[in-house]
Amino acid sequence: MPQPRSAAEIGALYQEMILDHYRRPRNKGTLEKADASVEMKNPLCGDEIGLQVAFDGDCVCDLRFSGRGCSISQASASMMTQLVKGKTTEEIDAIRKQFRELMLGNASAADDPQLGQLRALSGVSRFPARVKCALLAWNALESALGERS
Amino acid sequence: MKLRRNSEFPADSKVRRDSEFAADLKVRPDFPLLANNPGLHYLDSAATSQKPRVVLDALRDFYETANANPHRGAYSLSVRATECYHQSRIRIAQFLGVADSDCLIFTRGTTEGLNLVAGSWGMANVSSGDEIVVTAMDHHANFVPWQVLAMRRGAKFRVCELTPDGKIDLEFLSGLLNKRTKIVAFSHVSNALGTINPIAEIARLVREKTDAILVCDGAQSAPHFPVSFDSLGVDFYAFSGHKMLGPMGIGGLIGKREMLEEMPPYQTGGDMIEFVHDDRTTWNVLPHKFEAGTPNAANAVGLAAAVEYLDGIGMDRVRAHERALMSEAQQRLAAIEGLHIYGPPASERSGVLSFTLGDVHPHDLATILDGEGVCIRAGHHCAQPLMRRLDVPATARASFYVYNDESDIEALVAGILKAREIFGYAPV
Numbered sequence: 001m002p003q004p005r006s007a008a009e010i011g012a013l014y015q016e017m018i019l020d021h022y023r024r025p026r027n028k029g030t031l032e033k034a035d036a037s038v039e040m041k042n043p044l045c046g047d048e049i050g051l052q053v054a055f056d057g058d059c060v061c062d063l064r065f066s067g068r069g070c071s072i073s074q075a076s077a078s079m080m081t082q083l084v085k086g087k088t089t090e091e092i093d094a095i096r097k098q099f100r101e102l103m104l105g106n107a108s109a110a111d112d113p114q115l116g117q118l119r120a121l122s123g124v125s126r127f128p129a130r131v132k133c134a135l136l137a138w139n140a141l142e143s144a145l146g147e148r149s
Numbered sequence: 150m151k152l153r154r155n156s157e158f159p160a161d162s163k164v165r166r167d168s169e170f171a172a173d174l175k176v177r178p179d180f181p182l183l184a185n186n187p188g189l190h191y192l193d194s195a196a197t198s199q200k201p202r203v204v205l206d207a208l209r210d211f212y213e214t215a216n217a218n219p220h221r222g223a224y225s226l227s228v229r230a231t232e233c234y235h236q237s238r239i240r241i242a243q244f245l246g247v248a249d250s251d252c253l254i255f256t257r258g259t260t261e262g263l264n265l266v267a268g269s270w271g272m273a274n275v276s277s278g279d280e281i282v283v284t285a286m287d288h289h290a291n292f293v294p295w296q297v298l299a300m301r302r303g304a305k306f307r308v309c310e311l312t313p314d315g316k317i318d319l320e321f322l323s324g325l326l327n328k329r330t331k332i333v334a335f336s337h338v339s340n341a342l343g344t345i346n347p348i349a350e351i352a353r354l355v356r357e358k359t360d361a362i363l364v365c366d367g368a369q370s371a372p373h374f375p376v377s378f379d380s381l382g383v384d385f386y387a388f389s390g391h392k393m394l395g396p397m398g399i400g401g402l403i404g405k406r407e408m409l410e411e412m413p414p415y416q417t418g419g420d421m422i423e424f425v426h427d428d429r430t431t432w433n434v435l436p437h438k439f440e441a442g443t444p445n446a447a448n449a450v451g452l453a454a455a456v457e458y459l460d461g462i463g464m465d466r467v468r469a470h471e472r473a474l475m476s477e478a479q480q481r482l483a484a485i486e487g488l489h490i491y492g493p494p495a496s497e498r499s500g501v502l503s504f505t506l507g508d509v510h511p512h513d514l515a516t517i518l519d520g521e522g523v524c525i526r527a528g529h530h531c532a533q534p535l536m537r538r539l540d541v542p543a544t545a546r547a548s549f550y551v552y553n554d555e556s557d558i559e560a561l562v563a564g565i566l567k568a569r570e571i572f573g574y575a576p577v
Contacts, residue, residue: 005520013516014571023508047512047542067544070510071572128518 005127012123013130022071027081029064036144039067042136051140055148058088063144065126065137072121072130077137079117091147096104096138103131153249166287172473174462177552181205190523190560195340195369195501195530195548197391200455204394207454211447220420220437234446237453238436245388246377247403251481254409254439255449259288260364262387263334265439266364267294269412270385271332277294277303279331282361284309284317286339289531291366295334304331308534315337315342315492318525319350326358333361337370337386339366341530341546342492343475343501345370352382368392371473372550373499375464378403387525394551395452396460399445409435459551467551471500474549476556477503485565487574499548503530506565509572511545517571518564540556 012130034052041048046112047069061084065077080099084092092143101109105125110117156221179201183191191199201426217227218356219234242250251524271294275281278517284571285308299306309322317335326333333355338345348365355363365381369374372393385408389400404412414421418441423431432438453545479502482488487507492498506514511527518525526546529536536542547561 007520010517010520010571014513019572070512072513083239128515130512133512 001062002105005064008010009123011125013127015120015123017117017120018071018075021078022045025065025074027064027078027085028066029059030066031062031064034064036142038147040136040143042069042073042132045118047133047136049073049077049136049140051077051144053141053144053148058090060084060087060089060092061142066141070130070133072124072133073136074119076121076134077140080137080141083116083118084141088145089148096142099138101133103134114120126138153154166248172470172554173469174466174551174564175554176201176462177554179203179458180552183507185554188522190521190553190557191548192547192553192557192561193526193548194372194392194553195546196523196526197397197441198372198394198550199552201394201458202336204396204454204459207397208447208451211450216447218443220224220444225241230446233450234444237446237449238454241456242403243402244460245371245386246379246381247376248379249406251435252404252406252409254255254293254404255388255444256400256402257398257445258391258400259366259388260389262293262385262400263291263366265402265415266362266385266404267298269415269439270362270408271295272301273413274380275299275304278329279304280307280327280329281305281326281332282309282322282325282330283334283336284322284336285311286315286317286342286382286535287334287336287341288366288368288531289533290368291334291336291364292534295332298332305329307438309335311538313533314494315339316343317344317346317351318496319334319347319354322351323354323358326355326361328359329362330359332353332363332364334366335361336366336368337376338373338499338501339492339532339535340369340501341505341532341544341547343369343498343533345497345499349382356382369499369501371461372459374468384408384509390448390452390455393452395454395455399448399452402439403566406435409439413442415439418442420444421541442499443575462525469553472496474553474555474558475500475502477555478549478561479507480557481562482565484563485569488565489568491544501546502548503544503546505541505544506568507574509568509574513572514545514565514568517568518561521560521564521567523557523560523564 030067031052033053036053038051048067050066051062098109110122180199215229215233217230219231239250242253283295283301310318312318355418364385365383367386367388371388386403393396411426421441423433425453489505491503515527528543534572
């Protein structure tokens with residue numbers, strides 16, 4: 001029988017930074033001109049995300065997300081858009097893979113400075129049912145980058 | 150129609166009457182999973198119920214003393230397996246008020262029962278231009294099979310809207326009914342809102358205006374109050390064993406004999422045949438015609454033990470217990486600032502309470518409650534058409550059963566307050 005979550009685990013999950021991004025999402029909205037647009041749903045919980053990306057050469061020069069979801073999915077999307085803006089698709093790919101490691105509970109990923117604020121989501125790995133929430137925006141980004149290549 | 154958020158419940162006479170009901174069942178020790186986990190507050194019985202020891206013992210006993218393939222062997226062990234399976238059907242039919250137990254077809258659960266009616270009766274009787282009616286509160290299992298049937302047969306698929314407090318809008322329903330209506334499918338009790346639907350009134354309306362068959366999704370009624378199929382006034386009633394203390398993977402479809410006899414088989418194979426020739430096959434009698442392959446005899450025995458246990462408590466007491474808990478829970482939750490309850494007042498609902506808390510997403514709420522040992526459901530409850538009408542992507546849902554008591558409500562309230570503490574209060 002799995003034990004209920006401890007208060008410490010819950011605290012680690014809902015850090016101030018996550019609630020801040022949930023309540024004041026960055027880069028939320030739509031782009032006037034996007035090179036790639038993706039919509040994704042998590043049919044399990046009904047959460048949905050729309051992601052629009054504009055490229056400048058090999059760089060993601062701007063992006064916006066829309067939709068609704070839980071604090072984890074919204075904070076993950078908000079932080080992701082901040083972090084990847086201005087980065088090349090290759091750099092983004094490396095971050096995306098590292099973020100997935102973070103979600104799998106890989107301790108070295110939690111110390112990786114290239115993940116920036118996203119490290120605040122490290123507590124999610126202790127909640128397997130919530131990992132999909134954190135990955136929703138990243139799956140949308142992967143699809144948007146793929147749409148372009 | 151947009152549904153109203155309903156967080157205020159006037160202390161009218163109906164609500165006051167709930168004080169006559171007492172949450173006085175003390176059966177938690179009968180449930181090993183709960184007995185072994187004193188800190189666990191299981192409030193997700195609308196999804197699946199916990200199992201009493203007598204059910205687990207019955208399963209073990211079948212496999213240890215009677216296991217063989219029913220209806221197959223000439224040897225006495227197979228005869229015993231057949232007899233166990235047969236007696237289970239009779240016992241469950243008796244529990245659900247079915248005098249003719251051959252009209253109870255064992256299925257995997259409600260979903261399969263509804264698909265059986267859609268696939269068999271529906272494909273044989275619905276044609277282009279006919280109409281099928283469901284309601285906006287139906288579970289996907291009582292929505293999608295009819296939608297697919299309508300598409301296959303070129304029939305019109307019509308959805309009955311709800312009143313602002315989450316009941317079937319009978320006037321709207323009346324407007325949908327006509328001589329082309331072939332099937333009216335509805336839930337006895339809504340799994341997402343807990344609304345208990347007025348089955349007699351619905352039946353009267355449908356009989357008055359149509360020649361349609363009435364199909365009732367009983368997944369949320371059979372476990373929670375007395376149900377007597379023979380006096381329900383519907384043609385088909387489907388239920389799930391695992392929601393009524395029985396094992397997973399067993400349930401049933403009850404139908405009227407004359408309809409079941411005319412219907413073509415749903416699945417074909419062993420046991421459901423009479424004679425198989427190279428060029429044709431004839432069908433076995435009821436209920437076997439609809440039970441192809443080796444039946445889930447052990448789980449039928451387990452479900453029979455579950456209904457025996459429920460009868461031991463008495464279904465009226467089960468209902469009284471849940472009603473008292475619901476009344477208490479509704480009052481306690483309605484008092485929390487920013488908490489919105491969906492659906493009708495406690496007196497008109499079964500033990501299901503759907504709610505949201507300010508801008509806290511139900512998934513976050515469920516995770517925080519999990520931290521307090523409280524299991525609730527968060528999501529769309531397999532009722533996306535309803536969620537769209539509520540204009541929310543998801544709700545949190547607490548549901549009660551015989552083993553719950555006031556300590557579970559205490560833990561639920563404490564957990565919700567904890568979520569308020571973590572998230573702060575941001576009204577929406």
